[in-house]
Amino acid sequence: MISSLKLCREILKQPPLNTIYDVKEIGINDEFGQWCTNGDGMSDEDWERYFVNQPLAFHPCGTVKMAPDEVVNHRFQVYGTKNLRVVDASIFPYIPSGNTNAPTAVVAWRASRLIFEDYMGTR
Structure with missing residues (x-):
């Protein structure tokens, strides 16, 4: 998780994204200031403390x-496409109030049918 977040920040620093997102302006210290132990950004230990103490409130979907x-x-x-389907939580119009596992399983079951x-032409 920590490596993924570090990679995301590096990607945001690259053109053309750096023209859209000013990483320094929306710096990690601003976003997660209460978790930083130094002014240079989040250390791995800061990230670990953040993930242990700050549960994520939603699952990405929609x-x-x-x-x-x-x-x-x-x-x-x-x-507008042919033979392309999306079968996961990203199709949900709203974030479920509970875990996304069961609704996603239902979506997959329905999509498989x-x-x-x-495929069989029985539609």
């Missing part, structure tokens, strides 16, 4: 919503 005016239709097909129907 990036390719399922809706008529969004990205994916009711059969999990991406609008629809894909099977399309």
